[in-house]
Amino acid sequence: MNTDSPATATDTERPDALGIRQRLALFVLLTASFTLAVDFSILNVALPRIGREVGFGLADLQWIATSFAVCAAGFTLFFGRCADLFGRRRQFLAGTALLGVASLVGGLANEPWVLIAARIAQGIATAAVTPAALSLLTTSFPEGRLRDRALGINGALMAAGFTTGAVLGGLLTDLVSWRWAFFVNVVVAVVVLMIAPAVLRETRSTERPRLDTVGALTVTLALAAAVFGLTQASEHSWGDARSWGSLIFAAVMVIAFVVTERVVRDPLVPLGVLRRRAIAWGNIAGVIAFATETSIVFLLTLYLQNVRAFSPLQAGLVFAVLGVGTVIGGLVAPRMIARIGATRAIVVGLAVQAAATIPLAFLDLMSGWLVVVLVGTFVGGVANLVAIVGFMVTATTGICDEEQGLATGLATMSQQIGITVGTPAMSASAAGLSLGVSTAVVVNAGFCVVVSAVVGLALRARSNSTARR
Template identity: 85%
Template sequence: MTPLTTSTSAAQPEALGIRQRLALFVLLTASFTLAVDFSILNVALPRIGAEVGFGLADLQWIATSFAVCAAGFTLFFGRLADLFGRRRQFLVGIALLGVASLVGGLAGEPWVLIVARVAQGIATAAVTPAALSLLTTSFPEGRLRDCALGLNGAIMAAGFTTGAVLGGLLTDLVSWRWAFFVNVIVAVVVLAIAPAVLRETRADERPRLDLVGAITVTLALAAAVFGLTQASEHSWADARSWGALTFAAVMVVAFVLTERVVRDPLVPLAVLRRRTTAWGNLAGVIAFATETSVVFLLTLYLQNVRGFSPLQAGLVFAVLGAGTVIGGLVAPRAIARIGATRAIVAGLVVQAAATLSLAFLDQFSGWLVVVLVGTFIGGVANLVAIVGFMVTATTGIRDQEQGLATGIATMSQQIGITVGTPVMSAIVAASAAVAAGVSAALVVNAAICVGAAVAVGLALRIRQSPRR
């Protein structure tokens, strides 16, 4: 196999050479680091606030500023990677991540830390679609691409879980500042290896950049994520929440109208009209929203009902992390045997069953065993669905548009991560007791998984043949 080229027509050998393995190592390391960044600071927020000088009400901005930028700029950078070079954007993004993390680790004032988090979010938006499109353009549709996406999914899922555990350990044993400094070390290693093992890929033609489309979609995504995070922190009735979501809806309309009339649209509407793109990404939003919100709900249950410490609760989720890693490894085989659509449907159905078992923890004397088994099985199933979504969403897309396709997929992932918690939090808040609220939310969570499985199965008619 010619390493990291845009051609997918040539037959490729099954074995990977040293260069290809190093390229995979670089890309997967970057994916893992970016996933860790989403959760590594959560348990450290009180300590950060005390040392840097954040007020209690302002702590949310450490997470919100990162999430808004990471989601808001994703689609823009996904398309930019197609036009100006995925390798170049990957390297620049990793360098920005390293510099921003160094600034964040040394921050002594709140505004410096917020600026660092904004820069980390922008770096994440640049690196994630660039890394994914380097993966998808390096392997043809089929077994090798499925395996690469499976490994990427396993690594990213493990990163989300590892972030919570690692953040607690670093904060308790060393300093929260090492949650930033770890990124600096990773950035140096990646920048030392990546130039030698990654080949540049970009679209053959460079159309004019759709600036109006880029601005409107970035504002729409940023406002949507901001509104959802405000709903999570406060309530759906909060003016900041519904105001931001209303603005996001207006920007979406403006974006669609723009894409209809410009000569070189940022997102060709024909891509969004593809069934595999639309329904695959819907499955991705649901898969990420449901499983990340399960972590939120079980965190409430373990700490507020069972009296676990944050570190103890984080260690319980290590089992979930193991399940997601195994799911990422199992997914390519499942897709090869039953096809990507069936993998999504089966993954969501099994995830629903596992989630439903967690809704009745108070009825089991060995409730902790149920938590461990349920989260493990749910993690495996969730990753099968996620890899199925990634394969579906990037199948049939030209190499020239893989940055766009992976940008849309990354956007779906980040919206899913953001939307799940405020929805489930509202259900818990409507209940008189935490335990009853968590139980009700888990039932709703499982029902959403089943509904999504049915909808995706019917829309794609489960007629995809197994991958060879």
């Protein structure tokens, strides 16, 4: 394993201590991660107003969010590998600069095509920055309590960022302008670019294999087609030709991706990596953890605004409780992992999240429904972050520094696939079943239960070895 690390001698002597440089590096990386997470949801509550002011048709509004999410998820593996080969620090800085420019263009946009182009550029920037930031984090802190703490804070801020985006989007839209949802990123990018060059050290792989562009293209097309198919199912029906046709195309692209990875000399994802049970099952848990929690925000937004007549700002404020829960979960998770291991943390986290989610399917039958929402989302947020940090630790532990970009790229793609696919999948469940949102909530909890049980069984042999430190 590569021993190059920005840790100072003092840090090595005190493995639980952070030096000044490490603190600044952590601040920069966490700020970037939080900002990128906010971008996934900050425009959601502002979509109707953006449509009126910029000229989007009602049916086209979804692409403001979807164009960003598909690019953010689809190019993550590609850029995760690029970070290993060409330099994580260099890619982090370039991606942050692109994010700042794209956000400035988006904030000034007066035509639909300009706004969509800006969102695509933001998505590509996110795909470049997120795995670079995560691999810089994992290579900056040695395996153990210090890295677990850093991953815990990172996971808390990324999950809280999704919720914060909903609250912040409502505040900016109602009090100032939706355009500030873009301009905030410009300020953050400038601050990060001022500090990062001085505190982040370059790390990269010593090998220079060819980039697998065919693999990157097929996995991106697969994700885009899957999201489009699920979106069409939620808007029309599962019998719609655009829905099942897109899903079939997505499956074909997945097969093409696997075949490509088998035959190319330097695959984007060496299939042997996916045969490591911790990486494979850890990433599956990550997809479900992000998909279920982000989609529950969407489902409850529908309920609060369509059934309970809440305003966008009121609905956003309700989710502030969820944000607090995610922050607490991120702080609690490293201690749980130290006691019971990362695998058990995933199992317990998803099981408790399911228990907190089930009551949300019966809100119409409860007089104190708002209390149930607040308690359920808070407990679910804590549990979700325990599972997410467990997934991050599981998916990046035991990986040499030369492969951290690949490992973190996989972890980041799992996160972004969960965020991207979760909402349209739950929307399709709500639209395709007669009981609507309530049934979708039950499906949401069911996924948590099933994956909790399967991961526990699949990784039980690793439980004792990961319950370390």
